[in-house]
Amino acid sequence: RLQTELTLKEHTLRTLIDRNRQDGTQPSLELTQYLDTLVSNWSGLQKKVDSKISLYSELHKLHDELKELLYQENAWLDALQNRIFTPVNHNADAQEASEELDTIERFIKAHPKVNYERIFEISDRLQTIKVSIPTINSQVSQFQLRWDQLHEDVLKRVHTLNAQLSDYQQLGKQIVDMVEWMNHTDTILNSRLRDDVYASDVPSEADVRTTNQ
Incomplete structure (x- = not known):
């Protein structure tokens, strides 16, 4: 609207100047100075x-970009939340826990932080030019809180999964050690039975068993 009004006023100004030039009489010094001042003031006003138009155009673009980025990032946070807040399956085996851990880590790494950084770049730009949009400011603050909280939740979920994997590894090692001991013991017993070797023939081992008991 302002631009339209300026265009109309500019037309009026140029009409006055052209009329003065086309008039056959010599314009008075006062009129000439008045027109010069008018033209100078008009140029300053136009600038x-x-x-302002350039500034408001930039603000409009930044506002639209910020809204779109917040929408995209919140949609990604929704997906992240669904992944980390699925009920923990305490009966899951090591492979399932490992697959879930890999899935979460890939999901995080596959999402670049360029949008996140751009959101706060725009927010800082708006603050620099002293433009405050309460709704947008609130959305940015809520986004920041949600981003931080969900990434803390990710760390907790990853810690839980790593703990499960560690437990599985320890249990697996204990099972392997037990199987090896049983196989070794079975081999010795079979060998001695085959060779008619009895406990009385190896008193040192009998003493060890007695001591352990």
Whole structure:
């Protein structure tokens, strides 16, 4: 609207100037000075208006970009939340826990932080030019809190999964050690039975068993 009004006023100004030039009489010094001042003031006003229009155009673009980025990032946070807040399956085996851990880590790594950084770049830009949009400010603050909280939750979930994997590894090692001991013991017993070797023939081992008991 302002630009339209300026265009109309500019037309009026140029009409006055052209009329003065086309008039056959010599314009008075006072009229000439008045027109010069009018033209100078008009040029200054036009520059200010152009500057404001440029600023508001930038603000409009930044506002739209910020809204779109917040929408995209919140959608990603929704997906992340669904992944980390699925009920923990305490009966899951090591492979399932490992697959879930890999899935979460890939999901995080596959999402670049460029949008996240751009959100706060735009927010800082708006603060620099002293533009405050309460709704957007609130959305940015809520996004920041949600981002931080969910990434803390990710660390907790990863810690839980790593603990499960560690337990599985320890249990697996204990099972392997037990199987090896049983196989070794079975081999010795079969060998001695085959060779008719009895406990009385190896008193040192009998003493060890007695001591352990």
